[in-house]
Amino acid sequence: MVSENTLEKLKVLANAAKYDVSCASSGTKRSNVSGGIGNAAAWGICHSFAEDGRCISLLKIMLTNYCIYDCAYCINRKSNDVPRASFSPEEIVELTIEFYRRNYIEGLFLSSGVLKNPDFTMERLVAVAKKLRTEHRYNGYIHLKTIPGASQALVHEAGLWADRLSVNIEIPTENNLKILAPEKDFKSVLEPMKTIASHILESKEERQKYRKAPLFSPAGQSTQLIIGATPDTDKTILKLASALYTRRDLKRVYYSGYIPVNSYDNRLPALSSPPLQREHRLYQADWLLRFYGFKTDEIVNDENPNLDLELDPKVMYALRNPWLFPIDVNKADPQMLLRIPGIGTRSVQLILLARKHTRLNASHLQKMGVVMKRARYFITCNELPMRGSVQDLKPEVVRQLLVEKQTLAPDGAVQLNLFQPTMPALR
């Protein structure tokens, strides 16, 4: 079935899918059942890295890039003259299985342009997932992107086969969404999210009663926001993200720096290059919200509605709140340790364990991966107050020192730690 012709289609449809940034395959642990193929490792394996440095974990592909809609930010919009192609569900299934058996991928991330109507399209997506699970006893990862406007019944069925569902919001405010994607509104994305969230919850409760109750999208749901296509501030974006995490119980919000694919459309800003640094800062802020116990308004607020591009949000928090520092590394509780610039989650773990044995000094900290050239302004250790804390020096001076250090030793990894299996550099 797969042939030379498949190669051409793959080219078109991978190309069409590449702007969706979510790459994670983590979040489920699906062990191999009944001698079938595959499992989903909880840590989410990257199998390669594309030339843009992003992790390749899934076969990220569109079923078709024909679309009846005309969203301004999308390369596949109806009015664009681009090469178009469609796969049959069988072709996608075969590609997935063959790639999986060769250890190229963790699984499939399938989306689609809208053919005829949302339900018609959604049915085909569901068919692929169902075939994989039933005909091929495939236990690898499946992420389906639900089509806005698809029926609740189809969304429900999708969740029975998939590990993760996503509904992309794309544009952070409803007004701007309506300007850029007239066929869409917030309801068409937030409603399915709500349906998915409640099914996930139900399934979890059911499974506490009966261990064999069906799973529903066990790796949760995610969404994507496009950054820089509209004038929305980081505050708006992070408030929305934080509401999605708490009220819709999302697993991940992805941020995608807008790439001017349709520069002719004057509803969109003219950008010379995608806002990658801003995107990076948003991921860092997101990380602070989810794993470091920060609240949104500690990171962005009315005085500072946008993230600083020069310094990361954790340093910025420390500089805005100098009275909290310096922090005694040998005494402070874990929450406070996590707020020290230059100390990441891993170092905090090491510090907590090691300080039970020994009183820690600067050289211990350095060996444990603390970035002393940042942390030094914010800590004391082993009773010796280090001279020159942020209190003595004043935040403006420390800011200057930190910015200069960065330019002296550019942190090459910056953009990118995001796509690492582990976590961004928030030290």
Added chain:
Amino acid sequence: MHVFSFDNTFEGLLTLVFESYRLKITPDEIVGPTGSQPFLFASTTTITTDDAKAERVWKGIVAHSSEENAHRAYRVFLSELPGVPLLLYRFIRVIIDSPTNQETNFAEPSVLEVHKIHQKVCREAQRTAMFVRFQKTAEGNYYASFAPQYNVLPLCIPHFRDRFADQQWIIYDLKRNFGFYYDLKEVTRVVFDDLKVNPQNGQLHSSIQSADEKLFQQLWKQYFKSIAIRERKNDKVHRQFLPRRFWKYLPEKT
């Protein structure tokens, strides 16, 4: 100066620790079995591996710290790095000699060093799970060539067995010339003398590759190419995450 020599196995090293307690001698240097090391003025004690003695030391590590810590020592041993036998010797002594569990005392140099090497070994094992690439054989089995920096293949076998439970596979370490073969029931260690593999890229000879193998490699290459966003091209990061030493066996990079 005391030199101990052992057979370069982990059991050998554990036996060595046992003997050092028994003889009340602390080695200044630990060497492999070749005996050619230039320690002219040193007295060399040759250790004969003894599973029972090794077992007692293993249990000692577990009792004084944890099961995980004993496994940690084993994984660090697989790094095959120079100086590791002596480091592990010191590490095990620190663990066993202390009445309290020292495995997280990172202010102790040997504990910290073991921890660091352990991370490197685990990283390499992860990368094995990431970058091993199977080729389908004419008989419908799956074969992969690999050459990890550390001897981590044994650590990855449970992962591959679970994931590829319904296909027969071989993963072969070309650098150390051994591999593992899974026959749908169990995994066995294998050594081949007449492997029909191109050492340049790990590819099977085309006479024993399945007819569609080249096509799927081509499809994967095309996918790899198409999925990158040109506007975000970043060679530095690309190479940081996908170090050059792995390229050789990756269809997408050859």
